[in-house]
Amino acid sequence: xxxxxxxxxxxxxxxxxxxxxxxxxxxxxxxxxxxxxxxxxxxxxxxxxxxxxxxxxxxxxxxxxxxxxxxxxxxxxxxxxxxxxxxxxxxxxxxxxxxxxxxxxxxxxxxxxxxxxxxxxxxxxxxxxxxxxxxxxxxxxxxxxxxxxxxxxxxxxxxxxxxxxxxxxxxxxxxxxxxxxxxxxxxxxxxxxxxxxxxxxxxxxxxxxxxxxxxxxxxxxxxxxxxxxxxxxxxxxxxxxxxxxxxxxxxxxxxxxxxxxxxxxxxxxxxxxxxxxxxxxxxxxxxxxxxxxxxxxxxxxxxxxxxxxxxxxxxxxxxxxxxxxxxxxxxxxxxxxxxxxxxxxxxxxxxxxx
Ligand code: NAD
Numbered sequence: 001x002x003x004x005x006x007x008x009x010x011x012x013x014x015x016x017x018x019x020x021x022x023x024x025x026x027x028x029x030x031x032x033x034x035x036x037x038x039x040x041x042x043x044x045x046x047x048x049x050x051x052x053x054x055x056x057x058x059x060x061x062x063x064x065x066x067x068x069x070x071x072x073x074x075x076x077x078x079x080x081x082x083x084x085x086x087x088x089x090x091x092x093x094x095x096x097x098x099x100x101x102x103x104x105x106x107x108x109x110x111x112x113x114x115x116x117x118x119x120x121x122x123x124x125x126x127x128x129x130x131x132x133x134x135x136x137x138x139x140x141x142x143x144x145x146x147x148x149x150x151x152x153x154x155x156x157x158x159x160x161x162x163x164x165x166x167x168x169x170x171x172x173x174x175x176x177x178x179x180x181x182x183x184x185x186x187x188x189x190x191x192x193x194x195x196x197x198x199x200x201x202x203x204x205x206x207x208x209x210x211x212x213x214x215x216x217x218x219x220x221x222x223x224x225x226x227x228x229x230x231x232x233x234x235x236x237x238x239x240x241x242x243x244x245x246x247x248x249x250x251x252x253x254x255x256x257x258x259x260x261x262x263x264x265x266x267x268x269x270x271x272x273x274x275x276x277x278x279x280x281x282x283x284x285x286x287x288x289x290x291x292x293x294x295x296x297x298x299x300x301x302x303x304x305x306x307x308x309x310x311x312x313x314x315x316x317x318x319x320x321x322x323x324x325x326x327x328x329x330x331x332x333x334x335x336x337x338x339x340x341x342x343x344x345x346x347x348x349x350x351x352x353x354x
Contacts, residue, residue, distance in 0.1 A: 004185035009231050011124055012148045013224065017213065019152040020053055020115065026148050027057075027088060030111050034059040036086035038077070038100050039093050040066070046092045046117065046155060060084030062100075065091070067253060068246070069099040071132040078107060088113065091146075092155075094167070095120035095253065102128045102144045114146040117155045119167040119199070119219060120254065121174055121227025124149060129243075136247040145231070151224060153217045161210050165301035166254035168203040168219055171226035172196050172294075173261045177238050178229035179275035180268060180332050188233050189278065191225045196282040198222030200293075204300040236331040238264035241344070244323045251310045258303050259310070262294045262353030263343045271332040291353050306350025320344050 012029075014022055027033060036059055039047045044063050051058055062077045081089070081104055089108075091101030092115040099122060105112035106128065116123040126145040129138040159167070175192035178184060199222035205215035241264060242256050269276055269291065276290045283293030298305065308314070321341035328335065346353065 006185045015151040017153045032088035032111050034086050035088045035090045036060045036081050038091040039063045043093050059086040065097040065100040067096045068131040074103040094118035095122040098122040112146040113148040115150045119171040119223030121230050124227040125231030166258040168199050169258040170254040171223040173257045174226040174230035177235045180272040181233035183233050192229045193282050195222045195225030263347045266353040268332050307348040
């Protein structure tokens with residue numbers, strides 16, 4: 001076995017159905033009692049549910065969490081948080097709301113409990129991306145990691161089918177890049193394969209049966225494992241490209257990940273045969289070909305396949321290629337402009353990855 005290093009991120013995880021009822025117990029465990037609640041405007045009903053569980057200890061609520069954590073939103077929330085006298089933060093929602101919780105907890109040092117309701121995985125990473133004046137910057141700090149995560153499968157029942165599919169593939173992308181990360185290790189490899197298996201078997205079921213408790217449970221479990229992969233080892237071309245595309249052309253997060261993933265994998269495939277083999281073993285019906293396996297999964301999920309449908313202009317392909325090669329980073333295959341441009345063009349046009 002090759003030598004390796006392994007770090008685990010210290011977060012407490014409570015997983016199950018109806019676990020939102022355990023939130024008061026989790027606050028007591030952490031010796032806090034006056035939480036400030038966060039959500040997006042679309043998840044006010046989840047805030048109401050949480051208020052019902054917590055009773056009159058809630059010290060404030062902010063329901064304007066926004067994708068890519070704009071600093072001006074964080075500053076408004078921070079003002080309200082400070083004047084509320086809260087001693088803790090609870091975020092309930094997808095990566096956007098978890099991001100706001102992280103931005104507030106790193107600024108205040110307050111205990112952050114998060115209740116994730118998508119498959120994005122941010123809840124178990126020490127990473128925070130923030131947008132200021134249209135520019136997204138990402139930093140990593142152990143203090144950004146939420147202290148406690150309450151996964152309640154019941155809250156994912158309302159996740160729309162389209163977002164269920166793309167958010168699930170966003171999670172799979174974390175595992176795919178973890179399999180060939182420069183600092184990957186045997187533990188992360190196990191988590192990555194188990195995570196992809198759980199998602200690849202449950203997501204197609206959720207397309208036709210979005211309320212299947214068993215499939216929802218398996219998808220959320222897979223998302224957790226894939227999130228751990230994202231938080232533990234370095235990501236490369238796929239995540240960097242999605243970051244560029246999302247930040248520069250304002251493309252939606254999980255949809256962009258879903259379209260780019262097979263193309264990014266195809267770019268790296270010649271250099272990462274072991275990762276391809278491991279991934280192929282987790283995706284059904286692919287005859288040993290992981291890219292084929294991903295294509296089959298995406299067909300089953302009936303997701304959008306071209307970035308042009310998300311609003312990206314053809315003239316942006318060259319701009320995206322220029323940005324993608326301008327900041328060098330580690331990738332199993334060197335980042336070269338022409339093949340990168342071709343990767344982006346294929347993803348833009350919605351051509352099948354090979
Ligand atoms: P999101 O949080 O933006 O959610 C999308 C929409 O779905 C929102 O309107 C939300 O309220 C709604 N929603 C979420 N869960 C729901 C549910 N169960 N039922 C009904 N509606 C629900 O989307 P996302 O893809 O989870 O997160 C994307 C953001 O997270 C991006 O800004 C991305 O950069 C960030 N992210 C960060 C990390 C990290 O480690 N820092 C990891 C992954 C994603």
